[in-house]
Amino acid sequence: MQLSRLLTLTILLGGGLLVGWVWLGGSAPRNATPGTASAALLQPGNASLVARGADIYARACANCHGANLEGQAGWRGDRKLAPPHDESGHTWHHPDKLLFEMVKEGTIRMGGSMPGFKGMLTDEDIIAVLSYIKSRWPARVREAHDAINARAGNG
Numbered sequence: 001m002q003l004s005r006l007l008t009l010t011i012l013l014g015g016g017l018l019v020g021w022v023w024l025g026g027s028a029p030r031n032a033t034p035g036t037a038s039a040a041l042l043q044p045g046n047a048s049l050v051a052r053g054a055d056i057y058a059r060a061c062a063n064c065h066g067a068n069l070e071g072q073a074g075w076r077g078d079r080k081l082a083p084p085h086d087e088s089g090h091t092w093h094h095p096d097k098l099l100f101e102m103v104k105e106g107t108i109r110m111g112g113s114m115p116g117f118k119g120m121l122t123d124e125d126i127i128a129v130l131s132y133i134k135s136r137w138p139a140r141v142r143e144a145h146d147a148i149n150a151r152a153g154n155g
C-alpha cells in the first residue's frame with residue numbers, strides 16, 4: 001500500500017518534470033542558442049522549415065533552376081539562364097541577406113533577369129526555400145557559407 005502510493009507519486013512527479021522540461025523549451029531548435037547562429041536567416045537544420053521549403057522549391061523554382069538544383073545548361077556567362085543552386089553554382093558565395101533580397105526583389109535591378117517573388121511568397125516562405133537549398137549542400141560548403149555569413153555580419 002505504502003509502496004504503491006510512493007510509486008504513483010514518483011510517476012506523477014516524473015511526468016510533471018518531463019512536461020515542464022518540454023514546455024520550457026528543452027526541445028527548442030538549435031538555432032535559438034544565443035550567440036551562435038541566432039542572426040543567420042537560413043536554418044538548414046530545421047527539418048519542418050526545410051520540408052516546407054522543398055515544397056515551395058518544387059512549385060516556384062524548379063522549372064528554371066532544375067528539379068535537382070542543377071540549373072539550366074549553358075548558364076555560365078548568360079544571366080538570362082538560371083544558374084544551379086547546388087555546390088557547382090555560386091548561390092553559396094552570397095550571404096543570407098543578399099540571397100533573401102535577390103529572391104524577394106528579383107535580380108533585374110542588379111543587372112540579372114530573375115523576377116522578384118515578393119507578391120507570391122511571404123518572407124518566411126523565402127527563408128524556408130533558401131534553407132532547403134542550403135540543406136542540400138555538402139557539409140564543407142555549408143561551413144564555407146557560414147563563414148561568408150559571419151564575414152558579412154550575418155551569421
Ligand code: HEC
Nearest residue numbers: 060061064079080081082083090091103107112113114129
Ligand atoms: C523564370 C525563371 C526563374 C524562376 C522561376 C526562379 N529563378 Fe532564380 N534565377 C533565374 C535566373 C535567370 C537567375 C540569374 C539572374 C542573375 O544572374 O541575376 C536566377 C538567379 C537566382 C539566384 C542568384 C544566384 C546567384 O548565384 O547569384 C537565386 C538565389 C535564385 N535565383 C533563387 C531562386 C528561388 C529561391 C526561386 C524560387 C522561389 C527562383 N530563383 C525561381 C531564374 C529563375
